[in-house]
Amino acid sequence: MTSTRAIRTVHTVAALREQVRQWRADGERIALVPTMGALHAGHVALMDAAREKADRVIVSIFVNPTQFAPTEDLSRYPRTLEADLDKAEGAGVALAFVPDVAQMYPEGFCTTISLSGPALGLETDFRPTHFAGVATVVAKLLIQALPDIALFGEKDYQQLQVISRLAHDLDLPVEVVGVPTVREADGVALSSRNVYLSAEERAAAPALYVALTAAARRITFEATTADAVEEAHAAIIAAGFELDYLEARHAATLAPIASTMEGPVRLLVAARIGSTRLIDNVAV
């Protein structure tokens, strides 16, 4: 069957590499936007930023099993490939790389990346195997596509710092670019997992961003982080969430930080409401 789409879809590393080889021969600059699909306006912002910085944009769509713990939502994670291809095409993406699990993890696959630094604490305290899975799949994608730049959302702020460090430490010849979080009008960060929220849970969801921005304002005044974090903690619990973490960290290293005198501060939160786990973060 011949596709009528302007976007080309490939499923194998060999086909991805052949397309990249042709573009490189034409002297074109290439951007990669890694995703797990279920694309929304947050992903489109990454693609738009990629279009501004490169001649050709590749989006990868792969729900990576190795970053999910056995108890997590791998089986129910939203999968909307046709709508995703429409959105990517609308955003001017030239190529969708849509591998299956056997393509990414063939029989006998047994290599993972071991992390420290920005991977310590926060998400890792609650999803201990998560970043090893993310780092391994992102390293594979970067080596498969060899883009000039790769774009990631600040919504997953710890992931962005882990990947920046990974690319630097492994001398991957790619510039890692962070893109600001796209939010709903009420402040809720767009996320594929928002579809899990009931109407009542969705109504409570802005509490995360409201509490974070209030804490950021207070820290700007007081310099110290502890009291503002405690106040935000209480506000989020009062809104009906169970808190995994709410912490002030150094914006680049993600080391714990007590005051703005020690460096730039980022506030990061993960909280659960019903069966949904949301994350968010703001700069101070």
Ligand SMILES: Nc1ncnc2c1ncn2[C@@H]1O[C@H](COP(=O)(O)OP(=O)(O)OP(=O)(O)O)[C@@H](O)[C@H]1O
């Ligand atoms: N609201 C957003 N603003 C900017 N970037 C985003 C936003 N949501 C996701 N991204 C980025 O899109 C890329 C792909 O993310 P992913 O496919 O996991 O989507 P997601 O909405 O974050 O889903 P999940 O619910 O799994 O967290 C990541 O770099 C992520 O940070």
Ligand SMILES: CC(C)(CO)[C@@H](O)C(=O)[O-]
């Ligand atoms: C970077 C990523 C595509 C790796 O699977 C994923 O963690 C995501 O969507 O943020």
Ligand code: BAL
């Ligand atoms: N956007 C992060 C992917 C995950 O939570 O698995």
